Amino acid sequence: MGRPISVALRCWRSLIRLFAVAVIGLPATHAAAGRPCEAHLPQAVNVERSMNLAVAAAHALDASGAQVVVLARIGQDLRQYGLRYSHLGLAYREQVPAPGGALSVWRVAHKLNQCGSARAAVFRQGLGEFVLDDLFDYEVAFAVLDPALQARLLPILKDNDQLARMHTPAYNMLAYPWSRRYQQSNQWAIETLAMAQEPGARDRERAQAWLKLQDYRPTSLHIGGMQRLGARVSTANVAFDDHPNSKRFGDRIETMTVDSVFDWLQTSRLGAPPVVVR
8 A cells, every 4th residue: 555665764754653642553654635645754844843733732632621623734735725724633532551550642533545546544643643744834723522522422433443434435535525426534524523413324325414404515616627627637536526517517616625614613513613723
């Protein structure tokens, strides 16, 4: 899975894991949120900035008193679309054994595209590795969820089978929100949230129906025909065949964005306004 990486890069990753409360589950060196994998040594200054951001995020999350939040990062520059954040996950607090007693750490469950391919998987990571992904800007934001929703989500995030229930491996960075042909990262997270909130939402179809009833509104992007053609030909993780023709040929591509999720959490009263950490 993914391209070979150098021994030096493996050593860097190992040191980072030891310092940054490490990853649980599959290693994310083989995955990135919608971007191709590149075998290169991380620059020391970027590693330092990422670790400083992870520490600041951990302090802010601890101070919030939350057990589960929606956590977002700026992995890509989306300013041309009027968007700030590119990728989100569900972060949760967990107690792990440590010398002298248990240690409280934050894990992030999120879906990652595999090196620009048309496939993706769900990962658990520590905060350090979540922000060590060639960020466009060293900033994260989190929204504290309603306490009752936190209580329902927490056991799901700790259970491998439940965590994968809403997962579809076929990946499309611009997946249509009301189709089940593909699934992008933000879509997996919000559908998992729907499953936790609504007992009847036991599959993607029912989760999407619940989101519609709760007035979730996706972002509508203006993407012209030539731009769509170029993206489809040159990029394996972008497709448009799941979008309704009336919208696609009208250059309106609807998809689930972090900004739309943050807005919906507030209007639905399922989450607080996002807290920004730099």
